[in-house]
Amino acid sequence: MARPVSEKVRRVDRLLRDHIEAGGLGPGERFPSTRAIARRHDICYQTAHRIVTALVAEGLLEARRGAGTFVAGAVPAPTGVLLLFHPRAKRPQSFGARLKALLEAALEKAAIPYATSWSVSQLKRRPGLLPVYWESQPTGDVRSGLTGPKTFALLLNDRRIPGIGGSCIDTISTDDYSGGVCAAEVLLAHKDFRERAGLLKRAMVLAAHDGDARSRDRIAGFRSLLPIDLRRVVHAGSWNREDGWNAAPLLFSQRPTALFCCNDRLAEGVIGFARAKNLDLPPIVGFDNAPVAEELNLTTIAIPWQEVVDTAVEIIKTRMAGCTKGARRQILAPTVVIRTGPY
Structure with missing residues (x-):
């Protein structure tokens, strides 16, 4: 004959049900573990397990294998x-x-x-x-x-x-890789390169920091069509205009015949530096089609x-x-x- 349920166990069961039904936990939220319930309410593990199993059977909770129990019900859609x-x-x-x-x-x-x-x-x-x-x-x-x-x-x-x-x-x-290919195609079509193919070897890339995945793919796409030496790829600190300006002295010291900037802000920095120092600009291609590209009249690879x-x-x-x-x-x-x- 089964032992009668004690008043203490009934009280714990009621507390847990009230917590769910009153909205103390929303649909999909994790429910306290059986061990935590046993500890908190000073009941044995087996009793806590029976209470939780009953709540699952009644559809108030759902058990997820290897993850625990969660409040049942659909999660509200965003408003x-x-x-x-x-x-x-x-x-x-x-x-x-x-x-x-x-x-x-x-x-x-x-x-x-x-x-x-x-x-x-x-x-x-x-x-x-x-x-x-x-x-x-x-x-x-x-x-x-x-x-x-x-x-x-x-x-x-x-x-x-x-x-x-x-x-x-x-x-x-x-598709950053495809964008890099597009940039190389634009430069390859430039009249200077059609007439003097040897100039292509002196093209350069100004990229973001070396760990940036988007920058890395843009470089890879560019080099798949125009395989310049990796030493002609300069990495700026980030994507900002100031980084383009700071990288410009190194770029111009290598006398680039063409330049692919991996975003328009970097190109803005290079152009600003060249104008400030009265330097000739090689053909430049940017990336993003930010408003500044239109302002600078810059050819660019446009994000749609x-x-x-x-x-x-x-x-x-x-x-x-x-x-x-x-x-x-x-x-x-x-x-x-x-x-x-x-x-």
């Missing part, structure tokens, strides 16, 4: 968007500023509520919003569902995030900004509609914008 942009997007005429303006206009047109933050710390204060990152990496608040509720995020103009967490992070990026924004809005709408399928990877083809050059 809006939190734009998490790097502070560089505050710079006038930067492509971050352009992307932010285009995306905000598209969200307003689609009647999608949004808020903007320059710090990922705002995430915890904005529950229910889908994080959209630019030049800012997702934090632990984005989870795969292995140890908590399955939450999603969108990463703009960047690569996929490896590992389990990446299964919940949609990404929109540009409107396509990035349109794709982002489509993904956001899908997630707000409750889609919980695995992450999407959108890789967009760059295009060439030919201008007469900053000469």
Whole structure:
């Protein structure tokens, strides 16, 4: 004959049920382990196990093999968007500023509520919003569902995030390798090189720091068609105008016959240095088609900004509609914008 359930066990059972039903834990959130329940309420492990098993059987909890128990129920879909942009997007005429303006206009047109933050710390204060990152990496608040509720995020103009967490992070990026090939094709078509092929060996590349994957792919694409010596690739500190200016003395000391800058801001720095020192500029190709490229009349490899924004809005709408399928990877083809050059 089974022993009657004690008043203490009934009280623990009621406390745990109330915690779930009153919303103390939301759908998909981890429930305390059997061992933690036994310790906290001073009951034996077997009794705690029976209580948890009953809650699973009733559909209040769900057990995930090797991961523990979680509150049952669908995770609420996001009701809006939190734009998490790097502070560089505050710079006038930067492509971050352009992307932010285009995306905000598209969200307003689609009647999608949004808020903007320059710090990922705002995430915890904005529950229910889908994080959209630019030049800012997702934090632990984005989870795969292995140890908590399955939450999603969108990463703009960047690569996929490896590992389990990446299964919940949609990404929109540009084919950087193809962009590098395009840059080489533009220079190969330049009249100076058509007439004097030997000049190609003295072409140079100004890239971001050596560890940047986008920069690395742009270099690789360029060198696949125009195989310059790696010693003619100069790495700047980052992507900023100041880094282009600081790298310019080394570039001009090697008398480049052509220059591929892996973004337009680096090109802006080189051009500014050349003008300040009254130096002749070789043919230059940039990358991004930031507003500054138009201002400088610079030929550049263009990220398709409107396509990035349109794709982002489509993904956001899908997630707000409750889609919980695995992450999407959108890789967009760059295009060439030919201008007469900053000469």
